[in-house]
Amino acid sequence: MDFELVTDTSSNLVDDVIERFGIHVLPLQFTVDGTAYQSYLKGEKSDLKRFYTMMREGKVITTSLPILSASDKTLRGILERGKDLLYLGFSSGLSGTFQATALLLDQLAREYPERTVLYVDTLAASGGEGLLVYKAALMASEGASIREVRDWVEENKLRLAHWFTVDDLMFLFRGGRVSRTSAWAGTMLNIKPVMHVDDEGHLVPLEKVRGRKKSIQGLFKHMEATALEPVEEQTVYITHGDCPEDAEALADLIRKRWEGIDITINYIDPVIGAHSGPGTLALFFLATGRK
Structure with a gap:
């Protein structure tokens, strides 16, 4: 193909997909007790289990926008090689990452007028963003042009359903997603929220159920109610905050329903993960709509 795809680490792509399609991943940055880390380094494996262990231990974790000098180097390198580029970015409803990268891309488009530089605010996060990048x-890879791909993503991004649940509401409180009162009351009553990402790219609580098992079933039921047919031909993404057994339990429900x-x-x-916490579980699929 004569263009290259760029995304950021919030797309949560597996290494095999990144390598198979030569996708460029712009790393975001986080700090643990004052030490800065990049969330993705090409060719290096991150110990994400250790990251969630540090969260459980109460380490102070903060996040920031991408390092624009590193992003500039990656994006400029693509254009210098004579390639066009399409950037599919993290929801502007959840982060300033997309806006910052779009400004940089506008500048590069002026510097390289002979190249096509396009971008899409996916209004998506985690495996939702990743599934759009994968598609x-x-x-x-099948020969679609850069504009055909961009148009498909724009036309279908609001059909990419995002369903989440979390195990500890206090992390959502720290991230400003729920009030302190709701977090404490929910924790005491073993309430687990079922949330989705809406059409504006915001994380929105929709339901409250009691217990982890019911919250996992809640994610599955939303897929059963809204997934586009033929469901068994879809690719589904599940992401998790160091709870692989729950991810497999959700996958088993789906496989039993759609062989x-x-x-x-x-x-x-x-x-x-710094905002949603250990035990976060998320499900992504193409649907009639996000809700």
Whole structure:
């Protein structure tokens, strides 16, 4: 193909997909007790289990926007090689990452007028963003043009359903997603929220159920109610905050309902995980709509 795909680490892509399609991943940054880390380094394996262990131990973790000098180097390198580029970015409703990168891309487009530089605010996060990138990469590998791929993502991004649950509401409180009162009351009553990412790219609580098992079943029921047919031919992404057994339990529910369906399971990256916490479980699929 004559263009290259770029995303960021919030897409939570597995290494095999990144390598298979030559996708460029812009790393976001987080700090643990004052020490800065990049959430993705090409060719290096991150110990995400250790990251979530540090969260459980009460380490102070903060996140920040991408390092623009590193992003500039990656993006400029693509254009210098004579390639066009398409950036599919983390929801502007959850982070300033997309806006910052879009400004940089506008500047580069002026510097390289002979190149096509396009971008899409996916209004998506985690495996939702990743699934859109994966679909875009498949289209590009089959010969679709940069504009055809961009248009497909724009037309379908609000059909990419995001369903989440968390195990500890206090992490959502620290991230400003719920009030202190709701977090404490929910913890005492073993309440688990079922949330989704809406059409504006915001994380929105929709339901409250009691207990982890019911919250996992809640994610599955939303897929059963809204997934686009033929469901068994879909690719589904599941991401988790160091709770692989729960991710497999959700995958088993889906496989029993739709035999042969393709499911990819991966960890949630530190930048998203820092706000949602250990035990976060998320499900992504194409649907009639996000809700």
